[in-house]
Amino acid sequence: MSTFEEVIAADRRIEPRDAMPDAYRATMVRQIAQHAHSEIIGMQPEGYWITRAPSLRRKAILLAKVQDEAGHGLYLYAAAETLGVDRAELAERLIDGRQKYSSIFNYPTLGYADVGVIGWLVDGAAICNQVPLCRSSYGPYARAMIRVCKEESFHQRQGYELLMTMMRGTAAQRELVQESVDRWWWPSLMMFGPPDGDSPNTARSMAWKIKRHTNDELRQRFVDMTVPQAGRLGVTLPDPELRWNAERGHHDFGTPDWDELKRVIQGDGPCNAERVEHRRRAHEDGAWVREAATAHAAKAARAAEAAEAARAARAAEAGRSTKEEVA
């Protein structure tokens, strides 16, 4: 039997029944739950546009994408449950604000171009964050991430393809794409979290190999990946300081408004209240349905037990008669 430290040092996976420090367990629960919550809350800004999609093909793509997000949420809650927490309890923690979700979903979607830009930038940033998590030290989370990343990658391509199509369309469509990029660029950069100097949990998460790269490293990777895509698309990223730095071999870019990130994380973003309220309402509206399902399952179990008892009694009775006949 290897100790927790030996497993981490050997770059192997911690599995649900393995011993782990309480703080590691708590960190994993928090991170996986937050990720699951982000998938569920993240359905709202795009879900609004399903019934308004401008073509049946786009409608099918968006509906399938939002369904994938629900699937990711399910998958991630299941991964969290391997650590001994209950999904219903996590749902409560989301609704009463004890657990967070990605700050990006507290921004509003104002038009169909946002569906494309969310796919391109928000899912693109999520992929940068999540691909290294496929090698995260907690086994169930790492394995969940492999599937999640494959689907996110698909969503990102679909988003980019929508924007490409819109950019080939009318002048009005091109304007809508640029306007949407202007709104989503900075919040997308904030998805990587605060700068390294202001990220208290990073060092420990890296020591435990939950995280593989710092926030700033991932942010840089995202900028370097996205700049040529923006060029190909024909949009301008709204950052006057953005330029290639040949010496570093990376793009230099401006500083996001970290005060804005703090405000949004603390609950004061444009849509925080609306997002959580929507989730609370759906949860409360569904309470009687869940109660009915539980009651029906209990009745069905009792009926099955009674049927089994009756069958056993008949079998015993039949056994006695046979013996009597033999006697």
Added chain:
Amino acid sequence: MGPDDDTLAADGHWAFGTGFSDPLSGLPMPPAGADLAALCLALGDDALIMSHRLQEWCTRAPELEDEVALANIALDLLGQARLLLARTGRDEDELAFRRGAGEFRNVRLAEVPNGDFAHLVVRLLVFSTWRLALLTRLRDSDDEALAAIAAKGVKEVAYHRGYAARWTIRLGDGTAHSHERTRQALAAVWPLVDQLFAADGNPRSPDPADLREEFDAVVGHVLAEATLTIPETAAETAAERASRDEHTGALAVLLEEMQSVARALPGATW
């Protein structure tokens, strides 16, 4: 290898590993006759509008499993709508986004506004039981395309019917509260049933009396399990006899939302 060979190789690859083959691939498509087009339009509109009502449930389901299931059913119906609208010989997006309410041919059952989860489940039970009976018979259509669409749809709608039936039983048999809500949902939905079995004069439509027999048997069985009974309804009203070009006000409201982006940007490409 010529360019045609390349295209063939690429076509084979897109469904790699699924064992998928399309028996209709490359088949010359005869123009849809008026009766065929009318039938496909009606079936396509039913699927499109019912899918819309299911899409409205997105992010509102009582459990995540139902979130996934409802999106799945909505996607299946949207897929059926696209195939059926295409078989009318007209452009799917022209049909979906450029018609007014009076030009839609869906039944009223599909268009009435959503209620609670019991309403969703009962409406879906009625809709999918009726549609499964229809599609099962249309698998034998002499139009190969419609027969193939129906065969695909049968597999999908059989799942939809099972999902709705299981929930109808859970809710009807669950608690006193859920029983009462489901009873009310059934009372709200039932007056919309007769329209499903009205004769439409189309020689390609399956015999409504035959469909009704299957429908009554299946729904009767599910309701008995759910400890529910078919509501007493008064004599047939004009609304129940309504033809497929007469709609409730709810359809215009639905279309206003569905067509809002498409209509706001004339000439746009999507």
